[in-house]
Amino acid sequence: MKLVCPECGKEYGKDERIYKCGCGGVLDIEGKDVSFPRDKIKQRNPTIWRYREAIPIESNKNIVTLGEGFTPLVPVRIGSLEVMAKLDFLFPTGSFKDRGSSVMISHVKGIGVREVIEDSSGNAGASVSAYSAKAGISCEIFCPSYASEGKLAQILLYGAKLNRIEGTREDTEKAVLEKAKDTYYASHNWNPYFLEGTKTLAFEIAEQLGWKSPDSVICPCGNGGIYLGLYIGFRELMEQGIVDSMPKLLGVQSFACPPIYEAYKQGKDKPDSFTQTEKTIAEGVCLAKPNRGEAILKTVKETKGAMGIVNDKETIEGLKMLASQGVFVEPTSAIVVKALEKFVKNGIVKEGEKTIVVLSGSGLKVAGELSKII
Template sequence: MTTYVCSRCQVHSPASALTWCCPRCRGPWDLDFTSAPVDLTSLASRVNSLWRYAEALPLATEIPHISLGEGRTPLVPLTDTVAAKLDFLSPTLSFKDRGAVMLAELARRLQPDAVVADSSGNAGTAVAAYCARAGLDCSVYVPEGTSPKKLEQIRAHGAHVVVVPGDREATAHAARQAADTTGVFYASHVYNPHFLHGTKTYVYELWEELGGRLPDTLVVPVGNGTLLLGSALAVEELYGHGLVERRPALVAVQAEAVAPLAAAFHAGADDLPEPAAARPTLAEGIAIPNPPRAAQILRAVRATGGTFHTVTEAQIRSAQLDLARRGLYVEPTGVACWAAVRATAPRPGTTVVPLCGAGAKTGLAAAPEEGNRPQSVQ
């Protein structure tokens, strides 16, 4: 296995250990892993899951792997220049499957006494499903007020649900306390870098589907930043191996109600000066007041010439209804990027937005208004 490394203080730890964070600064791990170039011409004959990109993935050398056929989600046009990647069609109905399969595969090899995760819903559901696939017992910590449909899905996979009074930060704190117990594997989509190496397959799939190219702009929702940081990893790998000629701009989207990263970015800060207030928002999946990888997220966006946008609750509602009337039923968090694209001046060239979670998980944000028609974006 590869080695964990703390980007802040350069502490190392074997990935075979159950140490979930840097013991010195309590920061998240990165992975000391170097990918090899993926052969585009060989992909047509490969396994139909994210493990098809074996050269780019840690844990890929030992087979077989657990899988639910994750990845390979459709890319469909919304306008002449904007396409959507339908990650809500993943096995557990969200993009979090991309990272969860990596965490569960690692846990399967380590055989801990217990697996714990924390989530506002989608990551916990994905970890529960893949732990079930791997034959691992799992407990998922969720904040009070989590969608009943998501709780039902987590329990259906056999996981134990621990409802924590308070907000998302209180939930994470409770899970981390449990993770400090001997023999526990913390399947954290924030602290464990294997999750990021799973989410980077989002960009590898775009590269494959577009015939060895990438769009000019990748618009990505950001709470803890797992999809954005995974995308940044893939872009750097593809560019570093000479498989793309340029890096697309990474444009990050936050809900206006909880937007600490957007505020820090536009203030020119390298990290969060202080956590944001925890305020209610329809985009619950990205309502993270104090993301542990804040500095990495800000650095990744700036490195590509990207920016941050925020969207209002009204814009989220409108975007969800607009997509539904195009045939795409997506949960409020999952429509944030489309809301941003509709509300801002178009960037030059082609753009891809992810539709991250299915509407069946939460329902409509508001009752539909009669007579509304989908809006075009030029």
């Protein structure tokens, strides 16, 4: 197993303490040994670690877990459509990021790192803080000053050092990159081990459908934590002959910051860098320069998928539609609802197909803010 830069082809050892290639490219993991012993899997605990043979962490003693994963898959109605919702906000820290953090911090522990930094709009920061606390690793988080109070309180209570940065999400990234020169950058956007955790979402969906792929999966998409995780997961299932098709992968961005959607619409292979000027309640998908943008656009093509976009009014409508069925998510997660209706309207999703919506973050994290806008 090794780290490989798709930009320039340079290879690195799997345990190197780097977060990107010398050329600036984002790194992938290659040469994994993956298998799915289904008889064993069904007897194991309902966590992401039931897919042990597919997660590239060598020693069990390095696994850092809070019992995360195997979230429920339940029917919900969206407009006239009956779909299955993957309740991926039911995690120890209230968001799907725990899939990635559990695997990434297990890797970090395994290579002997004692100190990490991370930047985030909130959920990833809370998640990395929690798993660092569990692992006994000291943790420092950089967040934009506008991040939700609930998420910032989580970070502080998990014992991480919190730096609130004025300005945009990019100003926060600049601040963390300066610090990353001399500390291990456990980044959900850069570190390829994070996607090795989020890919377990695909394994769970397939297992919950009787080891079959759905026709399409729709999820929020900022830098592809869920989107690319789904792709890696379903690809591994196909390579091992466990499922026989790749679902259409449908990503959703916010009107306030849609660089990938814009590139998709214009048929480009790479997103242009974007300057966010408007605020949105869907803060979790706002990434003006997504470093995995090219990989996401390639995946859209390969899976015959699509990218969609919604505004804040539509987001609130979606949030209310889910809440009226007992499902309480944060605005960033609710963007999938109205986007799905648009995908149905333009024929990308058809009635009668098996469609999964991924609901990624808990509404409880932002209950205070939501009480002011409903």
